Amino acid sequence: MELYELIAPCHFGLEAVMKREILDLGYEIERVEDGKVTFLADAEGIAYANLFLRTTERILLKVGQVHAETYDELFEATKALPWEKFIPKNGKFWVTKANSIKSKLFSPSDIQSIMKKAIVERLKQVYHMEWFPEDGAQYPIRVSILKDEVTIGLDTSGVSLHKRGYRKLTAKAPITETLAAALIMLTPWKGDRILVDPFCGSGTFPIEAAMMAADIAPGLNRSFLAEQWTHLVPKKCWMDAAEDARYRIRNDIETDIQGFDIDGDVIKSARENAKLAGVDHLIHFQQRPVAELSHPKKYGFLITNPPYGERLEDKKDLPALYQTLGERYRALDSWSMYLITSYEDAERYLGKKADKNRKIYNGMLKTYFYQYAGPKPPRREKEQK
Template sequence: MITVIALCGLGVEKVVSNEIRKLSGNYRVLESGFGRVRFETDIPGIYRALMALRCADRLLLEMGLFPAADFDALFEGVKAIPWEAWIPAGMGIRVAKVRSNRSKLQGITTIQAMTHKAAADRLCEKYRQARLDETGFQAELRVYVEKDQVSVLLDLSGEPLFKRGYRTEGGAAPLRETTAASLLLLANWRRKFPLYDPFCGSGTIAIEAALYAWDAAPGLGRRFTLSDLIPADAKTEAAVREELLGKVNFERTIRIYGSDSDVRSVSIAKSNIQRAYELAQGKSPGAGIRPEIRLPWLPEFRTVPMKAARLPEGLTGERGFIITNPPYGKRLGEVAEAETIYREMSDMGKQFPLWKLAVITDHPGFESHFGRKADSCRELTNGALDSYFYEYTAL
């Protein structure tokens, strides 16, 4: 069993833990909190987690966990790690991130340099070379020091896992794909319920909902750094990919809708959903804006301002979900403009009676402008942005 850390946004650790427990294969969740979930699995399990987890931003291998109150202990601890079991000859290393909290070891640059030297010394000794080749691909390391306990981690993802491959054209203030997936699961949305996003932008929430409804693993169309490391197993990777492709089902009826006042954003959303559909089939999609196609299992996107949003045809009397990421004052314009939009959102209950509303925003005063206290509010992070997730059981 191999110990792996799944990094995720603050506030969604429980969602990621549940995702891991539901994966088919050999998994054991050890602990979670502070934006990470620590679990054990095997090589097939790592491949499956890389491809199938919807809400994790990155997977890291726990190479070493040891106490170190000074730099000598740090050096010896890092050098004792069997780097040659994972990093092949000819590959360089880079210490990409260091954090130290409540520990005697301080000085990020010094920790970074000491970790690099210790790992490089071991690899050079094992491969009988004078120095590492740092001109090509470099394995990415991270070091976290907490209460004098050092955790040394090796990246297995490469590009962050929120880069699914379908969003080649970015809209303004995009929501991370992993954050969008987290909102769906936190709101307890299920494919049998209709879903509407009146601020769809480039379509991320609706597209993540479609992937979930299709049982399509979000990482089917991309590669991972694990494939460049020594334990990589091309046959296992291919078998896991085939297994996950076999679960994709486009024949279910889905009722997923998005709209936006911006014509270009809607055009981007229509192109992005086509790419997501191709990725879910195991194809390699291209970039660029595409002519719209209509298929019964694709979400529908329209150019409509939020104030003109209406219940989609055939849904009268049904309960559904509005899950949305309205404009942020700090990122798209003046705060006052965003607050005006929040006030206007209170009228949606007339068009979507009894629908559940779930909103993510960085504005801590959303409730006062919307005019109602939320039934629940969680603090989340969307990348580096601290946000709030407000849920209303019924409009």
């Protein structure tokens, strides 16, 4: 099968996690850049990447990379690309998103309309048609321009991959599934270790952890745009990837994953989400304030997304909240704590400086991932578990 360049966008600061995921799937990394990883894969790889990768928002099939400093150059360079290889005569195509950084071409709407015209002109010449019905499969095009270098890709995923299909009910200000998965992967947590989220909201951290523990592919319960691109990705590729995903699921595992929240309605939503994800039997959800956080066992993990105080009136409550979290963490025996927050005074009120602190952009919001590493369990204790 032909090899394609595939682009996996990710959160800034989490490229290493994305790279490791792709390598674990068995694909060759071509390059790692800010906010994206490019790798080589065949048609089957398009299906596998969409089904199995936990930390990317979408999989782009790279059509080309061109240099353009004027709109005329952009038109000609776009027209020169082999669009007929990807888009059939009845394909519906449009430039769904264009972003530009440090480039002479800075108007997204102009970039979109000029590139659409260029693709139409190319396909007119190749297909000897003057008008395209565009009533077939969809081929959304995404464009990113950095210093006049234009990267053009077809979106194989469609709806963003953070939408796994399980989160029908969401609490306020949720963390995305892809970011939650990436943050868990930044910790040493494994499925046989304890994990507690004392501010679980709609249950994203516990659910993503349970899916990892049971080896449930994140894309198993959803569809992808490229499933309709049968000339590029045969249906057998999707069927084989889904069959492999179902085969890998481990239904017989035991876990100690818990999610707490002070809001009973939110806990009810979290349970529903876990049920839709197929992991409700692996998670214990309970209405409980952070002041009552406790666990009898050693060597567990707190992984959480506590309130940031987005609204001014909420900020006054944060010092007491973070102070309580710090106290409850210190009362746990030999635990680790990992939390993401935009609250600048988090360490001060937690009462301890983090061992590591990683800056991560959650959308446009600058956040910090504070990492408090507890001791490792003795080897003998690990073997007994």
